Amino acid sequence: MAGTEQQHGKPGGAGLSAEGRQALRALPAIHLILDRLSVIREGEAIAPSVMADSARQILESVRARILAGETATPCVNRLAEEALAVARRGHRPFHQGVINATGIVLHTNLGRAPLAQAAIDAAVAVARYSNLEFDLETGRRGRRLGGVGPLVSRLLGAEAGTAVNNCAGATVLVLRALCAGREVVVSRGQLVEIGGSFRLPEIFKVAGVRLVEVGSTNITRVEDYAGAITPDTAALLRVHTANYRITGHTEAPGPEPLAKLASERGVLFIDDVGSGAVQTAGKPGFETEPDPRAGLLAGAHVTLMSGDKLLGGPQAGLIAGQADLMRRVEKDPLFRALRLDKMTLAALEATLRLHLDPERAWKEIPALAMLGVSSEDLNRRARVWASLLEGSPGLEFIEVVADQSPVGGGSLPGRDQPTWVVALRAEFQSDDHLAAALRRQSPPIIARVQDGRVLLDPRTVSPSEEAGFLAGVKKALAND
Numbered sequence: 001m002a003g004t005e006q007q008h009g010k011p012g013g014a015g016l017s018a019e020g021r022q023a024l025r026a027l028p029a030i031h032l033i034l035d036r037l038s039v040i041r042e043g044e045a046i047a048p049s050v051m052a053d054s055a056r057q058i059l060e061s062v063r064a065r066i067l068a069g070e071t072a073t074p075c076v077n078r079l080a081e082e083a084l085a086v087a088r089r090g091h092r093p094f095h096q097g098v099i100n101a102t103g104i105v106l107h108t109n110l111g112r113a114p115l116a117q118a119a120i121d122a123a124v125a126v127a128r129y130s131n132l133e134f135d136l137e138t139g140r141r142g143r144r145l146g147g148v149g150p151l152v153s154r155l156l157g158a159e160a161g162t163a164v165n166n167c168a169g170a171t172v173l174v175l176r177a178l179c180a181g182r183e184v185v186v187s188r189g190q191l192v193e194i195g196g197s198f199r200l201p202e203i204f205k206v207a208g209v210r211l212v213e214v215g216s217t218n219i220t221r222v223e224d225y226a227g228a229i230t231p232d233t234a235a236l237l238r239v240h241t242a243n244y245r246i247t248g249h250t251e252a253p254g255p256e257p258l259a260k261l262a263s264e265r266g267v268l269f270i271d272d273v274g275s276g277a278v279q280t281a282g283k284p285g286f287e288t289e290p291d292p293r294a295g296l297l298a299g300a301h302v303t304l305m306s307g308d309k310l311l312g313g314p315q316a317g318l319i320a321g322q323a324d325l326m327r328r329v330e331k332d333p334l335f336r337a338l339r340l341d342k343m344t345l346a347a348l349e350a351t352l353r354l355h356l357d358p359e360r361a362w363k364e365i366p367a368l369a370m371l372g373v374s375s376e377d378l379n380r381r382a383r384v385w386a387s388l389l390e391g392s393p394g395l396e397f398i399e400v401v402a403d404q405s406p407v408g409g410g411s412l413p414g415r416d417q418p419t420w421v422v423a424l425r426a427e428f429q430s431d432d433h434l435a436a437a438l439r440r441q442s443p444p445i446i447a448r449v450q451d452g453r454v455l456l457d458p459r460t461v462s463p464s465e466e467a468g469f470l471a472g473v474k475k476a477l478a479n480d
């Protein structure tokens with residue numbers, strides 16, 4: 001069988017023409033290709049094993065082509081060059097910075113919130129040795145959450161605060177630490193799935209808590225919660241339905257009546273607010289995102305939120321509430337399993353410090369700055385882009401059009417932000433081909449494709465990226 005022979009690396013070729021057999025015999029030995037590679041790679045730091053794999057891969061593909069009927073054998077130089085190209089592709093880092101031209105500020109696939117410069121600097125500064133768990137005053141062991149904990153409590157107006165790896169983890173942790181083996185009451189309208197495999201009923205199972213559903217999908221009243229409380233009830237849980245919206249006839253109690261009921265009946269009230277709308281609370285366009293401070297002010301015992309949504313920080317789950325409850329949370333073994341690393345802690349601390357001064361927060365936290373940018377500004381930048389791209393080789397059509405961009409990250413569902421985009425079409429490439437050519441640039445450019453056109457939204461492209469961005473778009477138009 002030809003396939004088997006090929007797998008064993010033998011020339012094979014039974015049934016091949018004389019030219020085919022000749023072509024197989026003419027294939028150079030791998031060490032000749034490797035010798036040539038060591039000359040042409042010119043000090044590129046590609047591991048020898050990667051080079052050898054690439055050479056083998058190229059040889060295999062040429063052999064397969066000959067077995068399929070081709071009769072020409074490329075020379076050693078050519079094979080070495082092809083192997084180098086393969087090795088370079090394999091050597092490129094998987095994770096790299098990209099230019100987000102989608103206009104979606106909290107794009108989960110693009111890493112949600114871009115960090116503030118202060119947060120980036122802080123993360124880099126601790127990347128080597130740092131005082132992660134070391135008290136510089138006493139010279140003894142210190143608290144890992146010594147920086148972030150007090151900032152969380154101060155920002156949210158809670159007695160104490162802490163943080164773990166993400167908000168999904170924070171939910172499991174809090175339910176387990178405070179409610180394990182008992183019942184927790186949740187509205188049917190809030191049994192959400194957020195971002196795949198974070199389904200509340202499953203989270204309850206993992207946490208070892210019995211879920212008690214009350215109300216209906218669209219209507220849940222405080223009496224429904226009251227009627228479900230038994231001696232076995234540990235808590236009432238309110239979950240912000242972050243990534244979808246039920247409109248029309250709906251009703252769900254706010255934090256005040258739930259906090260009052262919880263304190264009357266001696267159970268906890270846990271408020272999962274999700275997106276962490278500290279600065280955006282009450283601002284026009286952001287009315288649907290709950291203020292985490294409002295729940296605590298109303299009497300929530302514990303509040304949970306994400307670090308990388310509207311807070312604009314690194315991936316994290318922030319937990320705030322009563323000091324004795326925070327101590328129980330931090331004592332749970334799961335807290336250790338979900339703990340934050342030094343770089344995230346440093347970036348989170350820097351982001352929280354910016355939040356203490358709302359004026360700085362709106363200016364220096366990119367997610368907030370991008371959400372706060374004016375429509376006139378977006379229109380002006382889109383027009384500048386269009387005029388600079390006009391006449392580029394390979395461009396068929398370009399215009400500036402009004403559009404809508406979702407905020408993303410499961411925030412503000414159904415509340416798209418009005419924006420201005422550059423819409424373009426390439427002369428000899430389809431919309432999908434142009435989008436792919438944009439992704440091949442360095443750094444890759446991620447665009448939206450809609451109605452046969454590629455859309456570039458200035459909202460999420462920072463001015464410092466602009467020169468590289470425009471050069472990349474020109475190269476992609478020329479299919480470079």
Ligand SMILES: *Cc1c(COP(=O)(O)O)cnc(C)c1O
Binds near residue numbers: 194243308
């Ligand atoms: C987004 C969200 C979560 C999950 O947060 P991650 O930080 O992504 O784990 C949990 N609850 C609510 C209400 C959310 O909006």
